[in-house]
Amino acid sequence: MSITEINVPNHMSNPTDLKPNPNPVGRCEIFIVSYWKDFPWLELCLRSIAKYCRGFAGVTVAYPNRDWPQFSEIAKRFPWVKGKTYYEHEGSGMVQHMEIMARADEFVPHGTEYVLHHDSDGMFNVLTTPEDFFRNDKPAYLYRTWESLTGHDGVVSDCAQWREPTDAQLGFASEVYTMCVNTQIMPIWFYQHYRHCLESVHGDLHKYFISGKNSFPQDRMDFTAMGAFAHKRWHGAFSWYDVENGQPHPRDPKKAWWSHGGLTPEIRAEIESILSV
Secondary structure, eight states, X not given: OOSOOOOSSOOOSOOOOXXXXXXXXXXXXXXXXXXXXXXXXXXXXXXXXXXXXOSOOEEEEEEEGGGHHHHHHHHHHOTTEEEEEEOOOTTOHXXXXXXXXXXXXXXXXXXXXXXXXXXXXXXXXXXXXGGGGEETTEEEEEEBOGGGGEETTEESOGGGGGHHHHHHHHTSOOOSBOOSOSOEEEETXXXXXXXXHHHHHHSSHHHHHHTSOOSSSOSOOSHHHHHHHHHHHSGGGSEEEETTSOOOOOOOOEEEOOGGGOOOHHHHHHHHHHHTO
């Protein structure tokens, strides 16, 4: 497979800027938040990382401490993965997952300079290095307008529904939609600024997240809020790519599925074909 297949819904337009950053970047840790139900996906994901990822400092997986018995089996098969536990508030798994993402700097190893957020149900399918996520020596960020997610004949992407909760979480009107991909690299210093913003609006961060609606559609955000905050407050720290204008932009070096839909035999077979190339 020479290039990533476009994920659905399609939030990209012309992923042909395939040349990675020419200069090496700092220590980059892949960070995944997972739990017992997604561990079958996670195992496949880790296999894809082992096959296709090079140059990363390591992989850290954060998971609820109650899931240690299941994770210990994964740890035996992937001893190079660092497991980090946290206490999961009952009935708040998904929204607390978003809190853990906002605390990534508290989970990755000391000395980490960049964090690559990744999900259990995303499979790398091309050779990937940290430099693939940088342009002009800055983390690359893909975006489009919120308005582009809807059309004259109705909804083009159901992701338009995340605009209101994103704005409510940040305490200001977000300018752009930034979850064009869900494998995103962030500088380690970003998280403290992001949490300070949320705390200034909502007070105690943990209470804010666990008090959220845990069923779909959730009212606590991760990628859309982090990206909108970066775009407004730290714009100069990233290289921004408007995917609406048709200009070349970095590809997504993985294919993503939706773990809530289940790991069907057909999906597993497709993933195995990626891993066997």
